[in-house]
Amino acid sequence: MLRKTVEFSTPGTRLSVAHRQLVIQRPDLPKATLPIEDLGVVIVDDVRATYTQAVFLELLEAGAIVLVTGRDHLPIGMMLPLDAHHAQAERHRAQVQASEPIRKQAWQAIVRAKISQQAMVLAQFSKGHKRLAAMAGKVRSGDPDNLEAQAAQRYWPLLFGQGFRRDREAEGVNALLNYGYAVLRAAVARAIVATGLIPSLGVHHRHRNNPFCLADDLLEPYRPYVDWRVRLLLGSSGCSVPSVSERETRAALLSLLNETIRVGQRREPLLLALHTSAASLCRALTGGDRSLSLPVGLPLQLDLEATEPRDDP
Structure with a gap:
């Protein structure tokens, strides 16, 4: 299955998890959700973004990677799963x-x-x-x-x-x-x-x-x-x-x-x-x-x- 690549760049974005869904809350926009298992690459391009710990746990357990960008919008760090293969x-x-x-x-x-x-x-x-x-x-x-x-x-x-x-x-x-x-x-x-x-x-x-x-x-x-x-x-x-x-x-x-x-x-x-x-x-x-x-x-x-x-x- 081809997983989605998503970017969050709205200032003040808050990410959390509920019922295996990534919950996206942004100022002046309705709450949105995405199934965790559909995500392959998640990019957060917002220096004001906030997360719950469950966001990283659920994404990494599902095999997704998380990229965080700096003030110049270029990726400066990533998280990826380490326990990814049975052998x-x-x-x-x-x-x-x-x-x-x-x-x-x-x-x-x-x-x-x-x-x-x-x-x-x-x-x-x-x-x-x-x-x-x-x-x-x-x-x-x-x-x-x-x-x-x-x-x-x-x-x-x-x-x-x-x-x-x-x-x-x-x-x-x-x-x-x-x-x-x-x-x-x-x-x-x-x-x-x-x-x-x-x-x-x-x-x-x-x-x-x-x-x-x-x-x-x-x-x-x-x-x-x-x-x-x-x-x-x-x-x-x-x-x-x-x-x-x-x-x-x-x-x-x-x-x-x-x-x-x-x-x-x-x-x-x-x-x-x-x-x-x-x-x-x-x-x-x-x-x-x-x-x-x-x-x-x-x-x-x-x-x-x-x-x-x-x-x-």
Whole structure:
């Protein structure tokens, strides 16, 4: 079942629980309720919001994640369930014991998929996609040539203009990317935990202060969906940058989780595709099939409506 992604941004929102329903109370608005079991991602974008403890207990027990944003409307923290799989301890041991070649092969597949996805995004908006597509086929086990970074150097200027630089602290386009990535990262972390894996033990990301290294690994081939949506929000001129403080802008980014995409041999909403990818990564790291189910191409509705991509010069 595809669970809902909901955001609460009305100042003064109060959340509580009654009879397995999330109760929403907002100033000057009628009381509303949502079934707890229907919720997958809950985002609270209100510094004045108040909660009862039962809100967190019920949501986490139902397998949902809770994202809290700061004054800049960007997510700054999340809560996700820890007891999410019946074979969790067994899979933890297998994950820890996974060999270095298995980890390197997984990272190779992830980087290939990411660069291929970036090429698909460029094919929709710009030129240069053929060079990235060719680069994807050259990625070796563990990506020792760091083709991921080389592809990024070509990708960002082609997508957002020669003056664009990816900066996690910047405003404008970067703020939109930050918001989209943060929400997607939380959903990936939820999928990772649901498979019974340790989210802090990555196949490539290994920073000691990062509790979600494995989520950051699996996030990589999904990032281009955020890039695609942000580029669409800019319009044909690419000059008018909507603000992440606008509810409509955040809604457009959140709607990515409902887009139908191809992952492996399946077609499913992106939120469910994350679980398909996480399950395949779990199999690879715990001694099963080493092939990963990763996203392929842009959302299917766009595929049907898209014109032929422009050729490289």
